[in-house]
Amino acid sequence: MTFTRRRTLQLLGGSAVGLPALGLGLPALKAAVTGKQIDTVGKVAFTNRVQAPPLAPSRIDREGRRVFKLNIREGRREFTAGRWSPTWGVNGDYLGPTLRAERGETVLFDVANDAGEATSLHWHGMHLPPTMDGGPHQTIAQGATWSPTWTIDQPAASLWYHPHPHGKTAQHLYRGVAGMFLIDDDDAATAGSLPHQYGIDDVPVIVQDRRFIDGRVDPDEQMAGTTGFLGDELLVNGVHGPYLDVLTERIRLRLLNGSNARVYNFHFADNRTFHQIASDGGLLPTPHTTDRVQLAPGERAEIVVEVRAGERLVLRSDSPATGSGFVQQDGGSDRFDVLQLRAASTLTASPRIPTRLAHIPRIAETSATRTRTFELAEHRINGRQMQTDRIDVAVRKDTAEIWDVHSGDGTLHSFHVHDVQFQVLSVNGQQPPPGLSGWKDTVLLPPGTAMSLIMRFTDYSDPNIPYMFHCHMLYHEDQGMMGQFVVLSPGQRVGGRPPRLPAHEEHAHHS
Structure with missing residues (x-):
């Protein structure tokens, strides 16, 4: 039950x-x-070495585009010795390579689907045309190849990719299809000062919870639950019981909550402070000194931690501020040992973290042409479940809007918007904390929490092909807690069939 x-x-x-x-x-x-509280603190052996995912190879074609070849396929992984689990992966048996490109580059992806059923690949956090987004409207049939292309135009950031087929996102992500997508730019102010040697002092850390039965992971695990699937053991970059060798005085960890529903409250076992330098959409204005960073599913944060020669330091998660109370299955009381950092006996010196990181132009509240309210409740947004033939919101290109979002059913939710990076104006009417001072695409909505978000819609418009907004608790999303919006240029109307707009939106946007 x-x-x-x-x-x-x-x-x-x-x-x-x-x-x-x-x-x-x-x-x-x-x-x-x-159910029983999960507690792995002090119980993880840390016997398996973890590394940064491999960088995906690419080539420059005759048109100057950076071309990547990706293959979604079935595989198997030995998460525990002698026990093989069926999996899905990208260019491998589980997870996928790290994609890397520079701002200003045009990229092309040839994405082949050999996974045995239709799926998709969404570029989470990316600003791009809706036809390239990889959402429910860009399904890749079994045996087919999808080739999206666009020009990257957003700041350096740690983005990621994952499946997004309507009704099966949770299952396909759980099987193993996910990876990081790193954007670089030529910001000279920070390029040489932050750790940036990939795989040495700059390492993605993809954290996922799983359930092991006789040492195996069931790829068809049930996703149901109040918030969705919650596992009792963790993988980091697909490795169980992971440790990471550290060779430098400071190491940059690009944390990704790649889980379906679990919220993590990351900190180190000795409660040392570290610097959060980036959120979902890129660098913060200044480093935020803290001893904890909380991430909902889909959220990212980059942190830089200083280590001492020869020490073994454990990254942990406990007591996330889910706010759901004692009648919720949200994992708020669970505790995990996540990853062990093993510092070498001699460490290479690292530069100090710069005091200023990035200039983030603020979107003026007075520039917003409209304020909308989104209530997430009972697998619905504003009382409506997802329908692929209905456009829920139409916005105008080159305008800013304020979206006020909140959980309306006493359940833990999150909120993700495709295409845009937004800024958090307020949390429960108060100034957002420093960790939310940069660009964001996903936020956590504990019960009783209301957030005001401002975003600008630029560059791309299409009256027929929508972007998504949805809860990133993936079971909630699959059950219908998702909506669709289109961006319209002047003179455009929502056109074509089957997409249609609710009557109140038709009147507001088509006059």
């Missing part, structure tokens, strides 16, 4: 007020309702 907040209160008599009468303290009650 799936225990939702409403179902639990029904089982307990419909009111939380009388819960003490049951004779259960809150910890016991939580265990009774949501």
Whole structure:
């Protein structure tokens, strides 16, 4: 049985007020309702060396485009010794290579699908035409090849790619299709000062939770649950029990929460401080000194941590601020040892972190032409479940809008918008914390949390092909917590069939 907040209160008599009468303290009650707390702290052996994913090879074609060849395919992976799990991967058995390109380059991807069923590949965080986005409208049939191309025009950032077929995103990501997409630019102010030697002092860290049965991962694991699938063990870059060799005084970790539903609250075992230098869409204005960084599924953060020669330092996650309370299966009380950093006996010197990182032009609130409200509740956004033939929102090209988003059902949600990087104006009416001061494409929405986001729609318009906005708790997304928006140039109307716009939007945008 799936225990939702409403179902639990029904089982307990419909009111939380009388819960003490049951004779259960809150910890016991939580265990009774949501299951046993997961705690791997001090229990992970760290016996398997992890490395940065390989960089994907590419070539420059006659038109000057950087061309990548990607193959989504079935495979198998020995996550635990002697136990093989069926998997999917990109150019390999599990996960995929790191894609890397520079701002201003035109890229072309030949994406072949040999996975046995239709899927797609979405470029999460990328600013690009809707026909190249890799969402539900760009499905790749089994045996077919999809070849999107666009020119990269956004700041240096740690983006990623993953499947996005309507109704099966959670399952296809769980099977192993995901990887990092790094954008570089020529920002001379920071290029030489931040760790930037890929695989040496600059390492992607893709964190995913999985459930092992007899040492194997079931690729068809059920994704259901209040927030979706929550596993009891972790993989880092596809490695179980991982340790990372560190050769420099400072190391840059590009953290990606690649899980389906789990929220992580990353910190080090000794609670040392580190610098957060980037969020989803690129560098922060200045380094943020902190001892914790929390990431919802799909979110990224770059951190730089200083290590001492010869030490072994453990990256952990515990007590994420999910805010869902004792009747939710959200993993908020779980604790994990994530990754061990093993510093060499002699370390190469690293430059100090610069005091200023990037100039981020603020989008003026007064420039917004419209404010919209989005309530996420009961597998719906604003009361509507996803329909591929319905356009929910039409925005005008070269305009800014404010989107106010909140969770309306007492359940943990997140919010991701395709194509744009937005800025967080406020969290519950207050100034956002430093970690949210840069460009973002995904935010966490604990119950009772409201965020105001401002974004500008530029460069691309198409009256027929939409972008998505959705909860990035992937089970929620697959159940219908997703909507579609189009960007219109002056004079354009939502046209063609089957896409259609709700009547109130037609009146607002087609006058």
